[in-house]
Amino acid sequence: MASAGLYPELNEAALAQFVTALEGGGTSTLSSELADEANQARGSIEFFKCRVPVDPSPAEPGVSVELDAAVCMPRGSGPFPCVVMPAPWADLGWVAYIAQAAKLALKGYIVLAYTPRGFGKSGGQVEVGGSLDIRDGSAVTDFLLANLPAADPSRIAFLGDSYGSGISLLVAANDPRVKVVGALSTWGSLFSAFYENDTQHTASVDALRGAAANARLSERTQWAFDQMQNGDNISDELRDWADERSPLKAVDRLDRSDLSIFFAHAWHETLFPVNQTLELFNTLSAATKLLDLSIGDHSSPEMSGLIGLPNRIWSDAHRWLDYHLKGLGELDGNTVVSQIMWSKTLESSPDWDAATGTPTRLHLTGPVAGATDGGLAEKPLNGWSTVLATGTDTPATVAGAIIKTGYAEMLGKPKVYPTAEISRTDAAVWTGEPLTGTAKVRGIPGLRLTFQPSAANAGFVAYLFDVAPDGNASIITHAPFTVRDASPGEPVVADIQLQAAGYDVPAGHRLMLVVDTKDPFYGDVNEAGGKLTFSSPEGAPSYLDLPLA
Template sequence: MTSAGLYPELDEAALAQFVTALESGDTSTLSSELAEEATQARGKVEFLKVRVPVDPAPSEPGVSVELDGAVCMPRGAGPFPCVVMPAPWTDLGWIAYAAQAAQLALKGYIALAYTPRGFGKSGGKVEVGGPLDVQDGSAVIDFMLANLPAADPSRIAFLGDSYGSGISLLVAAHDPRVRVVGALSTWGSLGEAFYENGTRHVASVAALRGAARNARLSEQTQWAFDQVQNSESISPEILGWADERSPLAPWCVDRLDRPDLAVFFSHAWHETLFPVNQTLELFNRLSAPAKRLNLSIGDHSSPEMSGILGLPNRIWSDAHRWLDYHLKGLGELDGNTVVSEIMWSKTLESHPDWEAATGTHARLYLTGPASGATDGRLADKPQNDWNTVLLTGTDTAATVADAIIKTGYAEMAGNPKAYPTAQISRTDAAVWAGEPLTATAKVRGTPRLRLTCEPSTAKATFVAYLFDVAPDGNASIITHAPFTALGATPGEPVVADIQLQAAGYDVPAGHRLMLVLDTKDPFYSDANEAGSKLTLSSPDGAPSHLDLPLA
């Protein structure tokens, strides 16, 4: 996987040519939009490349480490508000922000973009938002204030996409000079992003490794990635490593929750790298009034990508308004903290908080199949005299996505993955379907599944998928979640009580809701033993059910 593996539409050549145009004035290779922006910037903006000295790793004392970066700033004495931009998880480094930095400078900001250690032309090794990355962020502020006399020390923001967003939050938690944060496609809990309901996100780590194949990973980073990919369970040491890098960790979230810090988040509903729930929890944990969350159709960084390429973009425009208001006192905010783009209408809904954005939970009970049928029902009353037995270890047509991140671009284009539900093996999956809807079902919030299962061995994994099924039998995925039990007693019930990932989804009238459960998905680790079985049931007094938030 190339660096563009996490960002399939990232046009590295165009951004590199844009930097060349800023230096030379030659716009002949650029699109008309980038050529116009480069020409404007050449007349009004000063552009310079920089090398920022930072501390070496403790294991490499005396080693000289510098971060590669660049500055776009207005001409004039200032003082100007400052935006520091740590680059995404790509060898392209700060160049990924070249167009955005020029736009910010044209609006009166000093924009300093830099490549985090271990990537591109920066020194050091990749620490995944570790303490050295946090120290580096403060060192970049020091460098900016020491070398750019027009920089206003009282008006500093950190703005980043993907890897740069997590670093931005962590730096803000440690350095009170940061007054505004823009965290686009970010993470809240790195531990939960890698390890959900006892299940390792092996595809996420594989994608990160593939995209960083030219980067220099620290030994600790390699060890952590190895553990997530290859160990049966996550050790306390790995969770401690993740906690140190998680804005949602108690030590960090309390520092972010300060009245003088304004935080802007953006995320995608079907995020496969950093699933939305852990970022949503971080957003809800912040009690300070200056926060905003923008939720979109797509996957990791895809809703923001056109803005990175210098094109008009809703997310980046919203982030710019956030900066203008909190750093320059310009414009007005609408008072809403949550804006969500609904699948598949693309309708934008605005709400004062997450609670107002969510629906009221309606309980649907899982029943056994009727005589002669293979599928159970999603019903309004419980039925507790059934069980379903699955053979484990076989993937079915129910999957999270065709490919990590790339499927999200098709969703943005209005072409979500089609799941032919008739092709889902009823031997290897359990299926429950509702009746055709008489009105649109507005799914708003976090569904919750409670299910009793009995593994035939000490270990079991399943993945639950919620689908919107059209009358022709083809479905679109609404949300999903994995679950793994380790150390179970064979034949004894295990209760899975799990949150599916949050969703903003309209299921049209005439369509049906369908819950599918199978035991293997390439996105996740698989604890099932060869030849094992999984028995699903709904015992008296504790019926299996799905709580669905409906507006």
């Protein structure tokens, strides 16, 4: 049975059976990989379930909470390094980690995996990485050290995927006992993740709410989700709520010389877009850090590891733990590893700047006689304008489906976009000449667009495509933009960053920039029947800055 919601490939039934096998049950229903691991673990490690009590907080006087948890640990007196694993955003809680917890225990780690408050069999209400979740992480650490004499208090890591990764970073920022963090598919700024360029990520919030249908959301969490889904304005109160839950806002406490952080992220992340995590990564200067970037979407690159299969991301996370908690192995000095679309080539760089190409400016031009598309040219050609109607979607979209499209990308089957079917009435399109060589896009493209909205509130989504000679395209990157309370008819200059990309555009293909006004992934502030008029005046020319290696 596959898990619904954020983890479509996660086999909950197999993981539950793995737990049963560790408790002495059979393995006949497990895959050969999980059956072998369960049989090995039963003879070599200890496994038990437990409840972790959390003292009442000042915000909840008299309210005690117990968190559902489990321990996998080596036999022996230790001392052993410890790994605490807050579970992802899912009903099954800590069970999601059981295969990885057993692997780590077999390697000599004490692992305590727990279900965050409000989910599964844990008490309390969902706080989305709030202060109570941070207190819970420290309480779990207290419990581990108080009840497991073999635990080494000087070697503690927090390792989590998705929701568990954000909690791990926030706990590390507030508890100096944490020396290593593994943050897979994480967030740096929760506000930027859900309001990119002031545009609501409605599909992200819908996905989170759907996956938490059985969870117990606090009143404050429900309020925040309501605001992000339906609110017309971005209030300071909502921004404060998000900032309180953002590792980037705690970077002064997170950036410690005695802390080592392993990040893993997907290029086409639709839940927590990559740029906001990159900002956190690049802000860290004292902490030791590594960033693994992969083809796919939220949690998809590391998902096969959760069901016990060999997996590059989890292997890299294990090596990170081995080096920083055990002194085993070597690090090569590179801090960024990029898996390039679609060749899957791995490129390593000493830092993000070294991984980034040199900006090459492509000027947006108007269509030549008889053409519908503008051009992408080396030299500016100002004085043109292009008008598009608002309120109608086109085949240009972020993805086919949140998260699920990323699994096809990992198999080398990215979504195909028929560019000829994109209405030039409902979208503005600029197409470059066929490339004479491979264009290696490495980094964060910049886009400047000057436009005049016909209404006070207006927005668009910009997509950069790789177009094959047959006219079908793959998406390289994208970004939304929203302006509120503008003066209708007056020019607005949008200077935005598209999401970072590691992408090879083959020779003979074309680059295509498409801008439309509606996408099912984002909130739409445009009025039906309105217009956006794009131009490139002398004082504010429109262009695309493409980082090319």
